[in-house]
Amino acid sequence: MQSNSLTRRTALAATGAAVAAASSLSTKPLRAQSKxxxxxxxxxxxxxNAAMxxxxxxxxxxxxxGRDRVGGRLLSLRDIPGNPEAGGNGIGxxxxxxxxxxxxxxxxxLNSAGRAQITPFELYLDGERISAEQWPTHARNILPEAYKAFSPRLVPLVLLRQTNPxxxxEDWYDAKSKPHDISVYDVFKNNGFTDEQIDLTYNLNVPYGTSAHDISALMMWFNDGWVASMEGGEPVQLSAIGGNMTIPEAMAKALSSEVHIGRQVVGIRSDDSGAEVVCGDGTVYKADxxxxxxxxxVMRYIKFDxxxxxxxxxxxxxxPYFPMTQVHLVAKExxxxxxxxxxxxxxxxxxxxxxxxxxxxxxxxVTSLTxxxxxxxxxQLDQVSPEEGKAWVISEFERIRPSAKGKLEAPQIKSWLRDPFANGDYAVWEPGQVTEFLHxxxxxHGNIHFCGEHTALSNRGMEGAMESGERAAFEIMDT
Ligand SMILES: Cc1cc2nc3c(=O)[nH]c(=O)nc-3n(C[C@H](O)[C@H](O)[C@H](O)COP(=O)(O)OP(=O)(O)OC[C@H]3O[C@@H](n4cnc5c(N)ncnc54)[C@H](O)[C@@H]3O)c2cc1C
Incomplete structure (x- = not known):
């Protein structure tokens, strides 16, 4: 294994990922860690969760x-009032x-249930503000009669709830659900919506994917049922005081050995004697x-052997992973x-x-705006530099909302797609992909076990991530 690992490391060092990793991370001396x-x-x-x-x-x-911090897609912006989340927000x-x-x-x-309803979401189309009262009879309201009273953003949720088969x-991962692994676009069309109506309600500010064409209705129906099941009893919307990143930080602290940060993995090898994990800085970890x-x-760039x-x-x-970019704003007034x-x-x-x-x-x-x-x-925002992206959002904001002129600062912009340790927000399954790939x-694979929210079957988001870590740990305990 030792001589192979050296050969392996040399081979991996030649990959682009390894070169990028070696140049971007502070490296410790190259050495094999004890098994x-x-x-x-x-x-x-x-x-x-698996480690604990x-x-x-x-x-x-x-x-x-790989990063210089723990928490992954939990990212609390501690330099902004209220520590807004750039990653996972609410715990139901x-x-x-x-x-x-x-x-x-x-x-x-902190339980912030109900706070999101303190003020309504007002519509801004073509520079015009349209209040909730104006919307049902407004000339821009092209929705079918039965949906005219709903804000466009709620229409996909209402339609998917009404049509959920x-x-x-949990039936979403059952092979018998294959006929439902169709596009959200098809669900809209089957229910009489026109392309213009789909554009307004789904594509304008997509809830998932990039358009109704590239998102599986089966994933959305699973999401609908799961969200409903998470909301039972008293309304609860929990987040950690000090930011949700406090949670993985405390989990890491509870472990008996310190997390090794700045170790960007580029290759994983598994054979009868165990497994080796190779990092871009040349460090090799060995384990059963x-x-x-x-x-x-990220796995697209990892060499599996x-x-x-x-x-x-x-x-x-x-x-695909969901393209998502947030601009975090603070109002001076x-x-x-x-x-x-x-x-x-x-x-x-x-x-x-x-x-x-x-x-x-x-x-x-209000502590900040996102x-x-x-x-x-x-x-679109990812096409320009972070500073240009912030300025673009502020200028559009001020154009449609003149009272905000000169009142906004943008301390942070976060593109999840441009984040090399995530390359997107989370998995958004295309039509047919749930059936083909979920299991x-x-x-x-050999001695390698997989977890992460994308492998969760019964939950989504943070709870899905926890479920998947638990499953991977049980797999190892079962061997
Ligand atoms: C904007 C946003 C909003 C969200 N909102 C919610 C919400 O309201 N409610 C909810 O429940 N969930 C929400 N989520 C989802 C939730 O945050 C995630 O499902 C969860 O945090 C994923 O955890 P994970 O362990 O699967 O993945 P990750 O947290 O991504 O963990 C993977 C780890 O691997 C590391 N890594 C990556 N590449 C390498 C490499 N080459 N070598 C070594 N390490 C590497 C990463 O840095 C990361 O720490 C949201 C996510 C985002 C991004």
Whole structure:
């Protein structure tokens, strides 16, 4: 294994990924780490949950992470009032694993349920503000009669709820659901919507994917049933005080060995004697087993030896991740009090969907604003530099909202697509892909086990990540 690993390292060092990694990370001396029971790749929620569960069962675990921080797609912006989230936001009442971990680790949480409804989302189309009262009879309202009273952004949710064919949301991963793995566009069309209506309700500020054509209705129906199941009982919308990143930070701290950060993995090898993980800086980790929590687009650049099975490799290559770019804004003055309109906006500009964050512990004042650009709007913003992107969003904001002129600052812009450790927000399955790839991408390969939200079957988001880490840990315990 030793001589092979040197050959392997030399081969991997020749790859573009390794070169990029070596040039962008602060490197420690090249050396092979001593062998451990399990190496976990990625210190996001899924990898950390797997590591904690394995440690609890007596395994010796080493977590390695490519970034210079833990948390992955949990990213709290601690330099902005209220610590807005650039990644995972809300934890619902049904997030059993998440609630259990924050309780066990004693993390103080804020329940902001109801705050998102304090002010309504007002529509801005072609520079015109259209209030909720004006919308049902407004000339721009081209919706079918039965939907005219709904804001365009709610129409896909209403339609998908009305048409959901799944008896249980977990049926989405059952082979019998294959006939439902069609596009959201087809669902709209089958229910009499025109292309213009689909553009306004789905494509303008896509909830998932880049258009109704490239998103699986089966994924959306699963999402619909799952979200409903997460909302039972008292309304709950939890986030960690100090930012959700506090959660993975506490999880990492609870481990007996420190997470090795700045270790960008470029290759994973598995054979009868165990597994080796090779980093771009030349560090080699050896273990009996590996848990790989890497997002799918990142895995496209990882060299697996032996090669992954073809269906799995195809899924890794093809399942898209959601383009998402956020511009985080701070208002020097509450301009919404000056014009009397809502700070929450649904626009047809690059500012996309503007959400007023209310993250104070003791009051519901607006702490910051986030402009969410999704799908093609995110891709537009990603074409320009971060500073140009911030300026573009502010200028569009001020154009449609004159009272905001000179009142906005943009301390942060976050493109998830341009983030080399994520390359997108999360997996958004295209029509047909749930049936073809969902099971395959979570299967163990030799001594390599896979987790991450994209492999979760019964949950989504943070809870899905936790579920997947648990499943990977159980797979190892079962061997
Ligand atoms: C904008 C946004 C909003 C969201 N909103 C919500 C929400 O409201 N509710 C909800 O439940 N979920 C939400 N989510 C989803 C949730 O944040 C994710 O599902 C979850 O954090 C994913 O965890 P993970 O462990 O699967 O992946 P990750 O957190 O991505 O973990 C993978 C880890 O691998 C590391 N890594 C990547 N490449 C390498 C490499 N080459 N070598 C070594 N390490 C590497 C990464 O840095 C990362 O730490 C949101 C996500 C985003 C981005």
């Amino acid at each position: 451990t029971d399990v190496v976990v790749i990625g210190a996001g929620l899924s990898g950390l 569960l394995l440690e609890e069962q007596g395994y010796k675990v080493q977590v390695i992470e 009442s049904g997030y059993g694993r998440m609630i259990d971990i924050v309780e066990r680790l004693g993390i103080p949480m 799944l008896a249980s949301f 087993r590996v848990v790989c929590s890497l997002p799918l687009p 032996p090669y992954l099975p073809s269906v799995m490799a195809k899924g890794i290559a093809l399942v 509450p301009f919404w009090e000056a014009d009397g309109w809502s700070p929450d906006m649904w626009t047809d500009t690059v500012a996309g969907h503007v959400i007023a964050n209310r993250h104070n512990v003791d009051n519901t004042d 402009a969410w650009a999704r799908g093609f709007t995110a891709l 395959a991408i979570g299967q163990p």
